[in-house]
Amino acid sequence: MSFFFEVLIGGLLSGIMYSLVALGFVLIFKASGVLNFAQGAMVFFAALSLVGFMEHGAPLWLAFILAFAVMTALGIATEKFVLRKMVNQAPISLFMATIGLSFFIEGLAPMIWGNQVRPLDIGLVDEPIGWILDGYNIVVSTFDLAAAGIAMALVAGLALFFQYTRVGRALRAVADDHQAALSIGISLQRIWALVWAVAGFVALVAGMLWGSRNGVQFALTFTALKALPVLILGGFTSVPGAIVGGLIIGSTEKLAEIYIPPVMQDLFGGNFGGIENWFPYVLALLFLLVRPEGLFGERHIDRV
Amino acid sequence: MARQIGDVILDLKNISLRFGGVKALTDISFDVREHEIRAIIGPNGAGKSSMLNVINGVYRPQEGEIIFRGQHRHNMNTHMAAAAGIARTFQNIALFKGMTVIDNLMAGRNLKMKCNFIQHALWWGPAKREELAQRAKVEEVIDFLEIEHIRKTPVGRLPYGLQKRVELARALAAEPAILLLDEPMAGMNVEEKQDMCRFILDVNDQMGTTIVLIEHDMGVVMDISDRVVVLDYGKKIGDGDPDEVKNNPEVIAAYLGTQH
Amino acid sequence: MIYRETGQFKTSYAADQQIFPIRQDRIGMALLLLAAFVVVPLFAGNYWFNAILIPFLIFALAALGLNILTGYAGQLSLGSAAFMAVGAYAAYNFQVRVEGIPVLLSFILAGVTAAGVGILFGLPSLRIKGFYLAVATLAAQFFIVWCLTKFPYLSNNSSSGVISVPNIEMFGFVFATPQSRYLFVLTLVSLLALAAKNMVRSTTGRAWMAVRDMDVAAEVIGIPLMRTKLLAFAVSSFYCGVAGALYAFCYLGSVEPDGFSLDMSFKILFMIIVGGVGSILGSFLGAAFILLLPIFLDIALPWLAELVHLPFDSATVSHIQLMVFGALIMFFLIVEPHGLARLWQIGKEKLRLWPFPH
Numbered sequence: 024m025s026f027f028f029e030v031l032i033g034g035l036l037s038g039i040m041y042s043l044v045a046l047g048f049v050l051i052f053k054a055s056g057v058l059n060f061a062q063g064a065m066v067f068f069a070a071l072s073l074v075g076f077m078e079h080g081a082p083l084w085l086a087f088i089l090a091f092a093v094m095t096a097l098g099i100a101t102e103k104f105v106l107r108k109m110v111n112q113a114p115i116s117l118f119m120a121t122i123g124l125s126f127f128i129e130g131l132a133p134m135i136w137g138n139q140v141r142p143l144d145i146g147l148v149d150e151p152i153g154w155i156l157d158g159y160n161i162v163v164s165t166f167d168l169a170a171a172g173i174a175m176a177l178v179a180g181l182a183l184f185f186q187y188t189r190v191g192r193a194l195r196a197v198a199d200d201h202q203a204a205l206s207i208g209i210s211l212q213r214i215w216a217l218v219w220a221v222a223g224f225v226a227l228v229a230g231m232l233w234g235s236r237n238g239v240q241f242a243l244t245f246t247a248l249k250a251l252p253v254l255i256l257g258g259f260t261s262v263p264g265a266i267v268g269g270l271i272i273g274s275t276e277k278l279a280e281i282y283i284p285p286v287m288q289d290l291f292g293g294n295f296g297g298i299e300n301w302f303p304y305v306l307a308l309l310f311l312l313v314r315p316e317g318l319f320g321e322r323h324i325d326r327v
Numbered sequence: 328m329a330r331q332i333g334d335v336i337l338d339l340k341n342i343s344l345r346f347g348g349v350k351a352l353t354d355i356s357f358d359v360r361e362h363e364i365r366a367i368i369g370p371n372g373a374g375k376s377s378m379l380n381v382i383n384g385v386y387r388p389q390e391g392e393i394i395f396r397g398q399h400r401h402n403m404n405t406h407m408a409a410a411a412g413i414a415r416t417f418q419n420i421a422l423f424k425g426m427t428v429i430d431n432l433m434a435g436r437n438l439k440m441k442c443n444f445i446q447h448a449l450w451w452g453p454a455k456r457e458e459l460a461q462r463a464k465v466e467e468v469i470d471f472l473e474i475e476h477i478r479k480t481p482v483g484r485l486p487y488g489l490q491k492r493v494e495l496a497r498a499l500a501a502e503p504a505i506l507l508l509d510e511p512m513a514g515m516n517v518e519e520k521q522d523m524c525r526f527i528l529d530v531n532d533q534m535g536t537t538i539v540l541i542e543h544d545m546g547v548v549m550d551i552s553d554r555v556v557v558l559d560y561g562k563k564i565g566d567g568d569p570d571e572v573k574n575n576p577e578v579i580a581a582y583l584g585t586q587h
Numbered sequence: 588m589i590y591r592e593t594g595q596f597k598t599s600y601a602a603d604q605q606i607f608p609i610r611q612d613r614i615g616m617a618l619l620l621l622a623a624f625v626v627v628p629l630f631a632g633n634y635w636f637n638a639i640l641i642p643f644l645i646f647a648l649a650a651l652g653l654n655i656l657t658g659y660a661g662q663l664s665l666g667s668a669a670f671m672a673v674g675a676y677a678a679y680n681f682q683v684r685v686e687g688i689p690v691l692l693s694f695i696l697a698g699v700t701a702a703g704v705g706i707l708f709g710l711p712s713l714r715i716k717g718f719y720l721a722v723a724t725l726a727a728q729f730f731i732v733w734c735l736t737k738f739p740y741l742s743n744n745s746s747s748g749v750i751s752v753p754n755i756e757m758f759g760f761v762f763a764t765p766q767s768r769y770l771f772v773l774t775l776v777s778l779l780a781l782a783a784k785n786m787v788r789s790t791t792g793r794a795w796m797a798v799r800d801m802d803v804a805a806e807v808i809g810i811p812l813m814r815t816k817l818l819a820f821a822v823s824s825f826y827c828g829v830a831g832a833l834y835a836f837c838y839l840g841s842v843e844p845d846g847f848s849l850d851m852s853f854k855i856l857f858m859i860i861v862g863g864v865g866s867i868l869g870s871f872l873g874a875a876f877i878l879l880l881p882i883f884l885d886i887a888l889p890w891l892a893e894l895v896h897l898p899f900d901s902a903t904v905s906h907i908q909l910m911v912f913g914a915l916i917m918f919f920l921i922v923e924p925h926g927l928a929r930l931w932q933i934g935k936e937k938l939r940l941w942p943f944p945h
Contacts, residue, residue: 058718105917105921108921109920109921112920112924113661114718115657115661115663115718116920116924118663118718118721119663119856119860119916119920120916120917120920120921122853122856122916123857123860123912123913123914123915123916123917123920124913124917125913126853126909126910126912126913126916127909127910127912127913127914127917128913129909129913130905130906130907130908130909130910130911130912130913131906131910133902133906134903134906134907134910138902138906248725251721251722251725252722255719255722287737291738294737295737297733297736297737298733300729300733301726301729301730301733304722304723304725304726304729304730305726305730307722307726308708308711308712308722308723308726309711311711311712311714311715311719311723312711315714315715315719383807385803385806385807405806405807405809406806406809406811408807409807409808409809410809414808415807417804421801421803421804421807422800422801422804423796423797423800423801423804423805424800424801425796425799425800425865426793426796426797426800430793430796433790433793434790434793434794434796434797434805434808434810435808437790437793437794437808437809437810438808438809440790442789442790444786444791444818444822447785447786447789447790447791447792448782448783448785448786449782449785450785450789454785454789455601458604458789458790459600459601459604462600462604463600466600497808501808501809
């Protein structure tokens, strides 16, 4: 039984990581209606920049600031050179453009920073905390707690930001209706630049945590793809949804990986690992049958 | 008017429609007779478009009944409505911008086409014959609405007035029994309005199509309609022929403007 | 001058509906077919067949399939390679397990199997508007590759899912040479392309485009949304399935599930973006472009690096390749969303006036 909890907790913790990536998606989608397929590549680029600056001698806090500046610049450049030029086109075209963007970033990042796998040390130890392990037989490290704490703080901060600040309101207005927002004097360009900067910040945090856990490597981009099922579960426009969705995806995928293969082995013989590659997606697909707008998403009514 | 107005073809009884807390329509009842031109008028937000949407199945009313050609229905769905012979145009043009005028009109006739996709893939034989037969019919509509010169133009490139006409053509291409027109003359200048009026009257006259239309231009409404329904805040406040409605004090207060 | 249409009047709807209504186009197409079927087999070398022409035709077919779904029906799929895998393995299983089955029938059944799998993944996701099909096809991509690797039955109990296929044989003739394989693939692809063109200009195609352009209006004129979208997905998967079978039988000879990766799905998507969404011709142009681009970069980049005296290695080439692909996609979507096919059309329109300016 305690093994089950161990796997569950492990899953929840990795779920938080997925949530962080999904948060970036939600932010950009909420503010501009664009589903940014390149978010995963951005996480990778952010992590690489962070490590790169640190390798050049910058301490963590400075490297973080510099990486954030780089991400903001990337976001602004994306908005200016790609999205602004595609304002009139269908959502599917915008999505495909972000696919192109992700390829571009995935090629650019290693060009600038090199493509070896690097470890990232942010001062948090990823070893089980002694007293929790001994007392409750659960594997949790300082790192895990810090990650959870950071994610909570981010979510709380973003929720407050959207709800109570003037800029947050403006972002919500822009997400709702670009023309209307323009007509009341909201500068679309500044808002979008801001949104991409915030999304870049979130990507940097996610990249920092992922990178220090698994090393900064190209595989990061695939992990980021798993944020899409998170969005389906949580709802494309919901910040809490990204967290809940991430937790569910993280935990179910780990549980599936542990518990399904033995059953399959009994039935069919042979080795059945690798379930976590597809389980989140199939789960999301089945979820579509039940609640397509996600747990926290909005029902979309088409007015004709 | 040369045509004979027939029996009731569409009867709406006690239709109520809500969106969450917003009541779009409250207990609306009226009927439409065959071959007539029935106008729905009222201030903005009165529920006129919602009414049309209920008639052709885009919205499902929470209460009420729709009786179309004797068939009782609690609600329509769009497919049923289209198959039953209800066609419509929209306030914001709902043409298929990526296709040419001809393709849009042929799409309007899709319920008349019986071949399956494999026959289409093979082309020679039944699919080709059907395509040519339908093309001939569509050309009749093109002739009727005088849009021959823009047949092959992608619809997205046409000026607004012509797009409206193409939308009317697409609805006509389906050879409907009832035509629902949602502000067919919105945004047009005087000349275009006159043309559209002429077309609507011709459709009613020559093809006998029953027409239900939403329109803000009172001159047009009084001129061409046989009977008028007036809506205000989702409720019916007037129903009768144009003169009756024009002199109805409630209608005047809500919509037409009081005399001082 | 050469391309003027003056004097070519259409006196019947049938004449107006032709695929190539302009006489010069018909001549051009005839010449192209002549070149493809007669000239090329006589003069091209084996390298050309094996490395360029056969894969070009196969991927053009897959791109055609994706174009039907994404370009004409407006539903984005990120799993085309998975359906190719289904086709390849299905064809293999039919060939190996059914005694004496004609190879063409295996291919057709392989396509049907792929269509069936497509419908399975399409059912939950096509009910709702939005990008859900994209995620569903990602699910298909990962799940199908996993199934093919893990269930030994599907690869006739070979290790890690690798299958090797024999040369195809029809009526006693063995398609062993590159020329014969090329002609087989060319014939099949041409026929399927014709079928696709026919579908696309008929009611089926109009229904797809209507659903793409404005599904509410399509519903209102009586087009059944779900059925139309599912049909597009099924036909698209059929085409990808046949392409996959050809990929295994006429191109590589030996395939494994991981070969049908997410990367390949993206490549096929890029083919239709660059070639032109919603265009049969575009599928071919895009396939040629995307297939030739890496070869071009492999040659051009080291030479360029020499010119500017920059250090170079193979990793850099692959990074630049990613960047070029990404930049191309964004470029085409911004500047010419209808891709090379539209550029071709514009070229033809200019040709109609040439040598006059207007």
